[in-house]
Amino acid sequence: MAIRRRRSLSEIIDEYFADLEGWTQRVEGAFGERPSWDLRECSLEPLREVVVKPKEVLVTVDLPFTNKVGVKVKPLGTSSLEITAKMNKIVKLNDLGVTHCKGEFKKYHCQLRVPVPVYMKKMIVNYKKGMLEVHLPRKHDEI
Amino acid sequence: MVFGFPDVGLVGVIAAAHLVEELKLEEVAYLDSTLLPPLVVLHEGLPHSSIRIFAGEGLLLVISEAPVPAEAVYPIMDGLMEWGRSKKIKMMVSLGGIPVEDRQDIKELKGFAAASCPEALKIAEDKQIEILQEGYIVGTQAIMLQKASDIGVPAIALLAQCFYNYPDPEAAAEVLRVLGKITDIKVDVAKLLAKGEEIRLRGRDVMKRTQEEMSKMKKPQELDIPMYVS
Numbered sequence: 001m002a003i004r005r006r007r008s009l010s011e012i013i014d015e016y017f018a019d020l021e022g023w024t025q026r027v028e029g030a031f032g033e034r035p036s037w038d039l040r041e042c043s044l045e046p047l048r049e050v051v052v053k054p055k056e057v058l059v060t061v062d063l064p065f066t067n068k069v070g071v072k073v074k075p076l077g078t079s080s081l082e083i084t085a086k087m088n089k090i091v092k093l094n095d096l097g098v099t100h101c102k103g104e105f106k107k108y109h110c111q112l113r114v115p116v117p118v119y120m121k122k123m124i125v126n127y128k129k130g131m132l133e134v135h136l137p138r139k140h141d142e143i
Numbered sequence: 144m145v146f147g148f149p150d151v152g153l154v155g156v157i158a159a160a161h162l163v164e165e166l167k168l169e170e171v172a173y174l175d176s177t178l179l180p181p182l183v184v185l186h187e188g189l190p191h192s193s194i195r196i197f198a199g200e201g202l203l204l205v206i207s208e209a210p211v212p213a214e215a216v217y218p219i220m221d222g223l224m225e226w227g228r229s230k231k232i233k234m235m236v237s238l239g240g241i242p243v244e245d246r247q248d249i250k251e252l253k254g255f256a257a258a259s260c261p262e263a264l265k266i267a268e269d270k271q272i273e274i275l276q277e278g279y280i281v282g283t284q285a286i287m288l289q290k291a292s293d294i295g296v297p298a299i300a301l302l303a304q305c306f307y308n309y310p311d312p313e314a315a316a317e318v319l320r321v322l323g324k325i326t327d328i329k330v331d332v333a334k335l336l337a338k339g340e341e342i343r344l345r346g347r348d349v350m351k352r353t354q355e356e357m358s359k360m361k362k363p364q365e366l367d368i369p370m371y372v373s
Contacts, residue, residue, distance in 0.1 A: 036347055036348055036351065044344075044347070045347075046347070047308060047309055047310075047347050047350055047351065049308050060247075060309075062306075062309040062310075062343060062347075064339075064340035064341070064343040064344045065340050065344060091344065096344075096345060128247055129247075130340060130343070131247050131309075133247070
């Protein structure tokens with residue numbers, strides 16, 4: 001008889017976000033690519049990169065027109081991050097050469113998944129010249 | 144003849160766009176090819192090819208506003224270089240970047256050069272530009288060096304340390320400084336640096352598309368350690 005282990009709350013949250021991410025990808029696939037902006041939220045999606053190193057996961061995000069105080073990095077469960085950064089100037093679509101619709105951007109927003117287990121509570125955040133770095137020590141004992 | 148294509152850090156295209164603006168170069172030709180995606184770039188309501196050629200001050204400058212599809216790099220470069228040769232150009236220079244892991248911590252970026260022939264290499268060496276001694280170059284710059292070597296036109300690839308995945312105006316400024324050492328093309332980069340954040344913001348989508356093409360052409364191979372066999 002198979003014995004089913006009770007899942008911890010963090011595992012349930014992780015599973016939820018994994019499902020949500022999978023659903024988002026399926027919707028994206030069905031409706032094609034989406035733009036890198038969200039007019040309703042007045043937000044831009046920043047360029048970012050997740051690099052798995054032997055001892056840590058390094059997340060970098062390019063955030064021009066921001067400053068350190070306006071940047072928020074929030075763990076979502078144990079394997080996802082939400083990054084929001086207030087822009088220090090409002091950028092209108094018109095400023096970027098887009099004239100067929102109106103809108104403005106006040107912040108950057110993105111969610112990203114960390115591909116290996118990490119200690120979220122030991123997260124170290126650095127910010128330099130509009131570039132955010134998030135260092136997440138890896139949990140090697142769970143691999 | 145100078146080339147500025149979207150590549151790592153968008154260094155080449157940012158630098159080339161700055162040259163067009165600063166030297167007030169005029170559009171003299173464009174590339175039309177079924178190898179390019181069905182795309183035009185609108186400027187003031189009028190369609191333009193994504194790959195255009197500007198001229199002025201004894202210079203021909205090729206700039207692409209969209210990444211060249213990986214499978215089209217070879218024929219596109221071939222066509223452009225043959226066209227350049229028909230105009231009797233003296234030298235070819237490509238502007239680009241070389242990604243470094245600790246880019247964010249580097250205060251003074253360095254420029255490097257690779258060349259198609261010993262004579263072109265000497266031009267860079269004489270100006271104290273560090274030479275990329277060993278390694279791999281992938282993409283438009285690789286084809287430029289190889290073909291230039293075949294057709295006997297001296298060519299130099301200039302590469303500034305840069306971010307791999309993020310538009311890097313500081314690296315573009317550095318590559319222009321290095322260009323000023325080996326040619327008479329000298330431009331003030333103060334405006335470019337002042338517009339740095341705006342360029343990073345505007346370059347997001349082109350960078351994203353460029354990442355896709357770089358990945359298809361195995362661009363990360365540039366980071367490989369070369370296996371030198373004597």
